[in-house]
Amino acid sequence: MNLKDFERNISSTILDSGYDYFVQNAVDGLEKVAPGMWLAKVHGSEIYTVEVNTHKTKIKGWECNCPYDHSPICKHVVALFYAIEERMNDAKTFPKNKKKSAKKNRVQEIFKKTSKEELQEFIIAQFGRDAGIKNAFMAHFVEYLDEDQQQKYKTIVRNIYKAAQGPYEFIDYYSAASLTSPLYKLAEKANDLLAGENIKESLAICKALIEEIPVFLNNMDDSDGSAGDLLYYAFETLGAIVQQAPPMLKDELFTYCTEEFPKQKYHGFGFESHFLHYLPELITTEEQEEQFFELIDRQVKIEQKESYSDYGITQLIKTKVEYLLNSRREDEAIKLIKSHKNYPDLRKMLVDRAIAQKEFKLAKTLCHEGVEAAKEKNHPGIVTNWQQKLLEISKIEEDTPEVRRWAEKLFFEHYYAMGYYRELKATYSQNEWPDKCEELISAIKNKNRQWIQGSSGILANIYAEEKHLDQLLKVLQQPPVQLSFIDSYASLLIKEYPNELLDIYEEAITNYATQTGRNIYNDIANYLKKMTQIEGGTEKVHQIIKGFRQRYSNRPAMMEVMNRNFPGTMPKSQKP
Template sequence: MTLKDFEQEINPTIVERGFAYFTENVVNNLDKVAPGMWLAQVHGSEVYTVEIRTHRTKIKSWSCDCPYDGGPVCKHVTAMLYAIAEQMDLDKAGPSQKGGKKRMGNKEKIEEILNKASQKDLQAFILSQFKKNLNLKNAFIAHFAEHLSEDQEEKYRLIVRNLYKVAQGRRGFVEYRSANTLFSSLNELAQKAANMLVKKNLTEALIICKTLIEEVPVMLQNADDSSGRASDVIHNTWNTIHQLTEQAPPLMKDELYAYCHSEYPKEKYKDLRHLFVDLMIKLISTGEQEEQFLALIECQIEKEKSNPNHFSSEYKITQLLLTKLDYLKRLKKAEEIVILLENNKQYPPIRKVLVEQALARKDFERAKGLCQKGIEIAREKQHLGTVRSWQQTLLEVAVAEENIPDIRKKTKELYLASPHHHFDYYRKLKATYSPKEWPAQCENIINTITTSINSYDVIYLLAAIYIEEGYHERLLKLIQKQPKSLTLVDSYAQHLQDAYPEELLALYESSLKAHATNTGRNIYNEVVTVLEKVRKIKGGQNIVEQLVSYFRMEYSKRKAMMEILNKYFPEIQ
């Protein structure tokens, strides 16, 4: 879409309304703020901010903060497109056709006013605008908060909260674009904390970090952070905190530990608690702190056990248990480690630790028993993924034990029973047999797949085996059973084109004709992409000419198809 033809690409009703807005001069403050980037305010039922990006006359993207959801382009964007087109015509015309005087942009106008207006008049104007525009007022406070006489904690909290207020829309929610701006500004503040640390100003760096730690989680509950900018703020803030602990004196470390201990239980940190845990472990320096930390973890475990969202709570409980386990290992508290593991082996990761301990002692029967019980528990809960995980662990036990019969049994089960039929298991099974023994076993697997698996996956399972074993004739016969599936034919063409070019071309011909019965530019583009591949097969040029001629005759009324064929095959009529 370009500035010359956008009227043909937009809904006629929207074009009419947008043009009316343009002629009524409701597009205000049109400004080219950067090469190809235009901003303006369009006055409708409210004032909406519109952003449009162009490259020469091509329209690359647009956005408007109005609530319109009836199509890709609203009337405010359309009005601004007319305004941009007019502005570009004026710029092209030059000074001679605009009264002989070069037209100033908004930036130049503002600079001239700021140079000429008195400070008193500017102050009066700014104060009058604050009464009309709360967002402007909040932005002003956030930007100049460093000049306030309040203490540092209040100052930075005021900066952060005002940035948040500026970003909030009419309904109090921070939309995607505003969220980018908000979290970019907060990231600059996080960087400031890092800079303070370099300057050995630990106190102010800590104040900034604590403010961000406390305020950002609240913002995330009410913001569209699809871009992940908030994660950058959180990561950089905690990274600075960890660096700070390496420089902090003992008293500051104790204060920071107490801070983490008090903040950790708060609900707003439910997905960030691990960050407090990691820091507390680093800060513990006394037996009292150690006891407080373990009690805090145990308290959180009990709290999660009462959580009605069982799946979520089980994951969190497991993570807390593993954290406690790691810490007990650091303290070398063997008895407490045994108690923790035995009392919590209903959780798969904890049971897995017991399996690893058994393997380390080469107690294979104990390891197998733990796995089998894990499978029973998982099946009762209908956790099929966990069942497969334990089956994989049983295979690991068999490998450690060098138990060939068990390795064969487990790899075959995992290959045939897994919904994804990972081919690695097939290769691991094959590796346990000699070249002389394998062909008979391979035929047994092929027979099992053919008779026992009832799904479309059978074709792909068999095809993978035929390719692995070099059974190209069987692969060809397999694909010939589905001659109209372009995806299937194209997936395995590279394995057939040298030995069976004629048969492959016949498959391509039937599958392309079947595929072309569908409509849409994506379909037509897929067809020409495959035709280019067919050209490279021995004898393929003739098939391509026949197919293109067939498509031109059969689908002559499909304008888009004809356009694409003309583009890629102009010589074939």
């Protein structure tokens, strides 16, 4: 098949769908990554990765990770064919470029013969017909407006936004770059201006970006996070300005942060925390400190009215505590923490302080109180956090019974994490441990009567840890077993049990192959390649593929993947 005639070799349904994708600009990031190898993303119901291999104009092969399996080629690959053909045509220096050149010369000729007044009249007329052209024009030439810097950069940002909007005043995924790319240039300019010690203009740009982008985010698709990242960039530059600000500018910045922090447009995305972080560095008077505390207290009252307020309140109180500690007012800070110890992060500050001062009894009391409070609120994750703290304290005190108690409890209650298993094992001698290990295994089996299905991963981890390979093999032999699960332990069994391991892989791969899709076929090919690294694996793989050819002869995509990865198994009739 050739890029010049591929349309004759593809069904009209697939061809039309692929062409529609192409003309709708669904092919994104087309790149020639190696000689003859083209790679792109195609946006369909999901974003698919498509690869096409060519030699000059001849199409040698292709691959797409979409699940389509009703013919050897899908619409996403066809879309890429059209994109590659266009790219190749654009690269030629034949008549196509000559036409472009001629057009360009005619435009230049018109410019030479047209008066300034005529051009102005034409451009103004176009503004009336297309607001997008007007906004793009304003964004490009706003530097010439006679306005103060703050207003000037707000106008720039707003006009860039308007120019990027679609017909429904919404910026979709494909248009987002037309907004974020020029705004990134502005953010970089702010950074460069700051490096050149032009703080005032750098601040004007940062303010414009910080104040406007949260508004844009409510009216755009920011799936790739570029607009959010841009806002973080602007806040980083603002933070650098805060560090370098002279006294008078610090006062201005303090007022700015206190005024912006309460605005709802920041709170929907969590951006308000930046203002809160900068404020302590800007306080230079007792009056400002009082304003800072009042701001936090007002926001705490607002947060208390929300359904899920613990995190927000905790961050506010911690900001106040950190300020007091940095001001060497520890007594006030501790008093504030104690009055809010019902919040776990603040209680933890008291626990850590007690541990540092070797007040272990107090630390444990605070932890136990935390456990009970978390249980009342049905917060199992926080219960675990306090139990982990109690384990930490018992290790510091070298209290072996308590270490065993908490390590075992956490092992059983925290998803059988092997870290706790090892903590427990470390407290037993080599002679004592085998009996304790068997006790744990029995407890795991008794917890789930269908233990092979429910606890296979847990037991496999223990058998692997203890090098009980015969028991590990038995776990892997119990169906159904996921291929990724087999993979996790294959390296331990490959030498002593190669035949058994191959049988386990074969059964799992055969079950997996009942599903369809190129991703699945590529996975199967990768697992089959791993089987060839096991003694006797190559012959077993050939048998499996032979079975696939008989059972799934109606799956062209599957056969194409098998042929490409295992050309030695291809029937003679299919060999080139």
